[in-house]
Amino acid sequence: MPLEPFSHSEPLTLGVELELQLVNTHDYDLAPYAEDMLRLVHKTALPGSVVPEMTSSMIEISTGVCHTAGEVLGQLGQIRNALVQSADKLNIAVVGGGTHPFQQWHERRIYDKPRFRELSELYGYLSKQFTIFGQHVHIGCPDADAALLMLHRLSRYIPHFIALSASSPYVQGHDTAFDSARLNSVFAFPLSGRAPFVLTWDEFGKYFDKMTRTGVVKSMKDFYWDIRPKPEYGTVEIRVFDTPLTIERAAALAGFVQALGAWFLAEQPFMPAEDDYLVYTYNRFQACRFGLDAVYVDPASGAHLPLREHLLLTMERIAGHAAARGATPALQLLRSQVEAGHNDARWLRECQQREQLLAEVSRQAALRFRGAAV
Numbered sequence: 001m002p003l004e005p006f007s008h009s010e011p012l013t014l015g016v017e018l019e020l021q022l023v024n025t026h027d028y029d030l031a032p033y034a035e036d037m038l039r040l041v042h043k044t045a046l047p048g049s050v051v052p053e054m055t056s057s058m059i060e061i062s063t064g065v066c067h068t069a070g071e072v073l074g075q076l077g078q079i080r081n082a083l084v085q086s087a088d089k090l091n092i093a094v095v096g097g098g099t100h101p102f103q104q105w106h107e108r109r110i111y112d113k114p115r116f117r118e119l120s121e122l123y124g125y126l127s128k129q130f131t132i133f134g135q136h137v138h139i140g141c142p143d144a145d146a147a148l149l150m151l152h153r154l155s156r157y158i159p160h161f162i163a164l165s166a167s168s169p170y171v172q173g174h175d176t177a178f179d180s181a182r183l184n185s186v187f188a189f190p191l192s193g194r195a196p197f198v199l200t201w202d203e204f205g206k207y208f209d210k211m212t213r214t215g216v217v218k219s220m221k222d223f224y225w226d227i228r229p230k231p232e233y234g235t236v237e238i239r240v241f242d243t244p245l246t247i248e249r250a251a252a253l254a255g256f257v258q259a260l261g262a263w264f265l266a267e268q269p270f271m272p273a274e275d276d277y278l279v280y281t282y283n284r285f286q287a288c289r290f291g292l293d294a295v296y297v298d299p300a301s302g303a304h305l306p307l308r309e310h311l312l313l314t315m316e317r318i319a320g321h322a323a324a325r326g327a328t329p330a331l332q333l334l335r336s337q338v339e340a341g342h343n344d345a346r347w348l349r350e351c352q353q354r355e356q357l358l359a360e361v362s363r364q365a366a367l368r369f370r371g372a373a374v
Contacts, residue, residue, distance in 0.1 A: 003208040004220075006144035006201060009234030010065075012261050012325065013140035014254050016072050017062045018243050019053055019133040020083070020369075021095040028362035030057035030103045030131070033092050040086035047075040050083070052113060055131045057103075059083075065140075069255030069330040076247040084370045093366035096250075097344065098133050098168030098182035098242030101358040132182045135165060135241035135250055137257045138233060142265070144201035151195060151227050151236045152272035153264050154257075155280065158226055158240055159287035159296055160311050164334055165241035165253055166291045167344035173358060179291030179345035182242050183284075191217070192224040193281075197274045204229070226284070240284075245344045245368045248333065255330025259322035260314075266321065270300065292341050311338050 024031040034056045041050045048062040061083070063075040083094045141147035166179035178184070186192050198204045211217040220228065230237045238257060244250045263269060276299040286294035287307060294307040315335050322331045337343060351361045 002212075003205045004231040006147065006229070006231045007234040009140035010067075011140050011142045011146075011265060012258055013235075014066045014069070014072055014258055015063055015138035015233070015235065016066070016076065016250060016254050017060055017136040017138075018076070018096070018247075018250055019058055019060050019135075020243065021097065021100050021133055022057050022059065022087070023093050023095055023100070023362055023366065025091055025093055025363075028093070028095075028359045028366070030100050031092050032056035033090055034059050036090055037083070037086055037092075040089060041082050044082045046079050046082055048079060050079065057100075058131060058133065066254075068326040069251045069258065070326055072254045073247060073251035076251060080247050080369070080371075093363075094369055095362060095366045096133070096167065096243045096245040096369045097348065097365055098166070098180060099171055100131070100133075101170035101348070101352075101361055102173040103131065104172060132168070132185050133243040134182065134186075134239060135243050135253065137238045137241065137254050138230060138235035139238075139257055139261045140233075140235050144204075144229075144231070145199065146265075147229050147234075147236050148199050148201065148204060149272070150261060150264060151229060152197065152199070152276070153270070154227055154236065154238060154260065155194065155272070156276060156299055157260060157314070158280070159283040159294060159307055160314065161238060161240050161253070161257075162242075162284065162287035163291045163294055163307055163311070164256070164338070164343065165244055165249075166288070167242040167245055167348065169345045169348055170352075170358060170361075175349070175352075178289050179343065180242050180288040183240060183288050186224060189224045191222055193226065194277060195223070195225045195228060197272075197277065199272075242344070245347065245365055246371075247369075249344070252330035252333045255322065255325070255327035256315075256334055258325050259318040259327045259331060262321035262325055263318045275299065291343055291345055292338060308338055308341065 022031050022033045034052050047064045050061050053060045061079045066072045087094050141150050162180050168180050168182040171181050196207050226240045227238050279297040279299050292308045295304055296307040296310045297304055315331055322328050
């Protein structure tokens, strides 16, 4: 299959996808209710879409094309409310977070869909271990070459995205000591990691042709990169975010991406280089392991500084662009959390320290997702 042409999109428009947990309200373990949820939700007209995911205890929601973080929040709110109403009828709950804290992967069921069956046959037990939950943010780009430039500029901010969204400290009942353990599961897939360093769509097409000739790749869906171009939408898709515990944080993260993209397009602040990737995996690991307490190595200067400090400097730098796009409230929400050193991983740990029961942590996380104060 040849590489699709890069579609036109309005620059800096947004689209957000969230993978969500379905849990029962008895012990708050994952529950295989995706088919029932989809049946109920599809009776309501909603923006975007609600679709199944790899295993039957997961669903994915998506917004339509949005112009502001506020519009993202509005669409996510409509979908969230419909999900909550449907879940209440089924006596289950919907939860955010990058991992379920105590589910056992071998108990999961692959959702009955041809692509999921094919992936299960290819990847074996990794498919069930892929019961993890992420947020994807699409940002519109002026053209294909601009998309690749955007992709490689955004790669410098992968640690920032990870630390801001980290919400997966627990795996199968254990504290992993990571703020984002979810990405360790993604890294197990052979076509994960970073995109190749090419800066024109012609070069990218040549790379894609080589990969398809090997038989390893059939389409762009086969690349599990941290950031990838999405030619059918005319976007770049960032895939490293854990699903946040609230839709407000999900929308704020989209606003942060939009402000960064506006800064890139307006000021062309730096030219990405292959050498940026010398510290890419180290910075990625630091953010997964330590979250906002990570050390960040600046790819340009090699300077080491606290990631939290670099985040605050970045937010100052893009504040004007955020204001122009209506993303100031998004930046303010994230900034206050960065200053407090608080992300969703910390909330989950504090809740577990207080309650001493991971099922209760999931119950309270379900309340947070539906907008209740806890």
